[in-house]
Amino acid sequence: MGRSPQQQTLDLFIGIGLVLVVATIAAALLKRYVARGAAHGVIDNLRARINAWWVMVAVIGVAFLFGRAGVMLLFFFASFAALREFITLTYTRRADHDALATSFYVILPLQYVLIWTDWYGLYSIFIPVYAFLLLPIAGVLAGDTTRFLERTAKVQWGLMICVYCLSHVPALLNLRIPGYEGRNALLIVFLVLVVQSSDVFQFIWGKLFGRRKIAPAISPSKTVEGLAGGVLSATILGAALWWITPFNPWQAALMALAINVMGFFGGLVMSAIKRDRGVKDWGDLIEGHGGMLDRLDSVVFAAPVFFHLTRYWWT
Amino acid sequence: MSLVLDRLGAAAICGFARVLTGVRALWAGGAPKAGPRVYYANHSSHGDFALVWACLPQDLRERTRPVAGLDYWERDRLRRYVAHRLFRAVLIDRNRDARREDPIRKMAAALEGGDALIVFPEGTRNVGDARLQPFKSGIYWLAAACPDVEFVPVWIENLSRVMPKGRILPVPLLCTLTFGTALKLQEGEDKDAFVARTRNALLALSPAEM
Numbered sequence: 001m002g003r004s005p006q007q008q009t010l011d012l013f014i015g016i017g018l019v020l021v022v023a024t025i026a027a028a029l030l031k032r033y034v035a036r037g038a039a040h041g042v043i044d045n046l047r048a049r050i051n052a053w054w055v056m057v058a059v060i061g062v063a064f065l066f067g068r069a070g071v072m073l074l075f076f077f078a079s080f081a082a083l084r085e086f087i088t089l090t091y092t093r094r095a096d097h098d099a100l101a102t103s104f105y106v107i108l109p110l111q112y113v114l115i116w117t118d119w120y121g122l123y124s125i126f127i128p129v130y131a132f133l134l135l136p137i138a139g140v141l142a143g144d145t146t147r148f149l150e151r152t153a154k155v156q157w158g159l160m161i162c163v164y165c166l167s168h169v170p171a172l173l174n175l176r177i178p179g180y181e182g183r184n185a186l187l188i189v190f191l192v193l194v195v196q197s198s199d200v201f202q203f204i205w206g207k208l209f210g211r212r213k214i215a216p217a218i219s220p221s222k223t224v225e226g227l228a229g230g231v232l233s234a235t236i237l238g239a240a241l242w243w244i245t246p247f248n249p250w251q252a253a254l255m256a257l258a259i260n261v262m263g264f265f266g267g268l269v270m271s272a273i274k275r276d277r278g279v280k281d282w283g284d285l286i287e288g289h290g291g292m293l294d295r296l297d298s299v300v301f302a303a304p305v306f307f308h309l310t311r312y313w314w315t
Numbered sequence: 316m317s318l319v320l321d322r323l324g325a326a327a328i329c330g331f332a333r334v335l336t337g338v339r340a341l342w343a344g345g346a347p348k349a350g351p352r353v354y355y356a357n358h359s360s361h362g363d364f365a366l367v368w369a370c371l372p373q374d375l376r377e378r379t380r381p382v383a384g385l386d387y388w389e390r391d392r393l394r395r396y397v398a399h400r401l402f403r404a405v406l407i408d409r410n411r412d413a414r415r416e417d418p419i420r421k422m423a424a425a426l427e428g429g430d431a432l433i434v435f436p437e438g439t440r441n442v443g444d445a446r447l448q449p450f451k452s453g454i455y456w457l458a459a460a461c462p463d464v465e466f467v468p469v470w471i472e473n474l475s476r477v478m479p480k481g482r483i484l485p486v487p488l489l490c491t492l493t494f495g496t497a498l499k500l501q502e503g504e505d506k507d508a509f510v511a512r513t514r515n516a517l518l519a520l521s522p523a524e525m
Contacts, residue, residue, distance in 0.1 A: 084337065084488060084489060085489065087488055088488045088489040092476060094442070094475075094480075097479055100486045101484050101486050104487055105484075278523070283337075283489060
C-alpha cells in the first residue's frame with residue numbers, strides 16, 4: 001500500500017468518523033420523521049448506541065495517540081470497571097474481603113504489568129493457574145465455609161472474563177509478525193471494529209427481518225435472521241479490512257468469522273448470567289446504555305481466540 | 316484560610332467516596348429538598364455517613380450534619396478535626412450514666428437551627444447476616460421532640476462489602492443509595508408503632524437478597 005501505519009490508522013479513524021456522521025444524521029431524520037420527535041423505543045435506543053460509539057471511538061483514538069502505554073492503560077481501566085461490575089453482582093461474604101482486595105489490587109495490575117513486559121510464559125497462565133490456586137487459600141484462611149465453592153468459583157470466573165480474557169486485546173501489541181512491524185495496533189482496531197460492527201449488524205438485521213428466535217429464554221431479541229445477516233455482514237467487513245492486517249482477504253474473512261461467532265456466543269453467555277442475577281444491564285457507566293461489560297461481552301470472548309489464532313499461524 | 320482547607324478536605328472525602336464506590340443516588344421518594352430533615356439509614360460501615368453526605372446536592376450537604384458517637388470521634392486530634400470541622404458532626408455521648416447532655420436535646424437543637432441530620436437508628440454497625448437490626452427507640456424520641464420534621468429513609472447497598480467492619484482497605488465495588496419517601500410522626504402514634512413504621516419503610520427500599 002505504501003502508506004505508513006500512522007496514515008493507515010488515521011484513514012481508518014476518518015472512515016469510522018464518516019460512518020458515524022452518516023449514522024447520526026440518519027438517526028436524527030428517523031427521530032424527526034418516523035418518531036415525529038416523540039419517545040420511540042427502537043429509535044431512541046439506536047441513537048443512544050450511536051452516541052456511545054462516538055464516545056468509544058474518541059476514547060480509543062486518544063489512547064492510540066499515547067501509543068503502547070495508552071492502549072495498556074485503556075484496557076487496564078476497562079478490566080477494572082468490568083471486574084467491579086461483575087463482583088458487584090456476585091454473592092460474596094465478609095470473609096471474601098482479602099480475596100477481593102487481592103484480585104483488584106494485586107492480580108489485576110500484575111496481569112497488565114506482565115503483558116506490558118511481554119512475559120508470555122507467565123501472563124498466559126498467571127490467572128488460570130496461580131490466581132486459581134492462591135485465591136481459595138486466602139478464602140479458606142478466613143474460616144467461613146458458607147457457599148464456599150460457589151464464592152471461590154465466581155471470583156475466579158470474574159477474573160478470567162474481566163482481566164484474563166480482556167487483557168488479550170492489548171497483548172496483540174506484543175505479537176512479532178514478520179513484515180507487519182509497527183502495525184500491531186491495527187490488529188486491535190480490526191478485532192474491535194469487526195466484533196462491535198457484528199453487534200450493530202445483528203441489531204439492524206434482527207430489527208428488519210428477525211422472525212425465529214434463537215434463545216428466547218436468554219435473549220429474546222436475538223434471532224436466526226439477525227445472527228446470520230449480522231455475522232455475514234461483519235465477516236464481509238472483516239475481509240474488506242484485510243489491508244490493515246497481516247492476512248490476505250480470505251484469511252481476514254475466516255478470522256472475522258471466527259471472532260464473530262465467539263462474540264455472538266459471548267454475548268449469549270453474559271446475557272444468561274445477567275438473567276440469572278435478575279438484572280438487565282451490568283452497570284450504568286454509560287447513561288441509559290448499560291455498563292462496561294454490556295459493551296465488551298463479545299470482545300472478551302473473541303480476544304483470546306483471535307490472539308492465539310494469529311500467534312499460531314503468523315508468528 | 317482554614318475555611319478553605321475545610322472545604323477542600325470535605326470535597327476530597329466526597330470525591331474519594333464517589334470514585335471508589337461509583338455511587339449512584341436514586342431519589343425514589345421525591346426530589347431532594349432543603350431544610351431541617353432527618354436522613355436515617357442502615358449502618359454497616361464507617362463510610363456510611365460520608366457516602367450519604369457525598370450523595371446530597373452541595374447546597375443541602377452544607378446544612379446536613381451526621382450524628383455520631385462522641386467516644387469514637389473525640390479520641391484524637393485528626394478525628395476531632397474531621398468530625399467538627401469537615402462534617403460539623405453532632406457528637407453524642409453513648410454512655411448513659413456519665414453523660415451530661417441529653418442526646419435528643421442536642422439533635423433537636425440542630426434541627427431547630429435549620430440543619431438536617433444523618434442518623435443510624437440501629438445504634439451500632441450491622442456485622443451479622445440480618446438485613447437490618449432492630450431500631451433503638453431514639454428515632455421516636457427525636458420525632459416526638461420535633462414532630463414537624465420529616466424522616467427520610469436511605470438504603471445503603473453494598474458499602475458493607477466495600478469496607479466491612481474491622482477492615483481498612485476498601486474494595487472498589489459499586490454502591491447504590493436509595494432515598495425513600497419522607498414520613499412524619501402521626502397524631503397519637505406510639506413509640507413501637509413509629510419505630511416499626513420507620514424500620515419497615517427502610518427495609519422496603521432494600522433490593523432482594525442474592
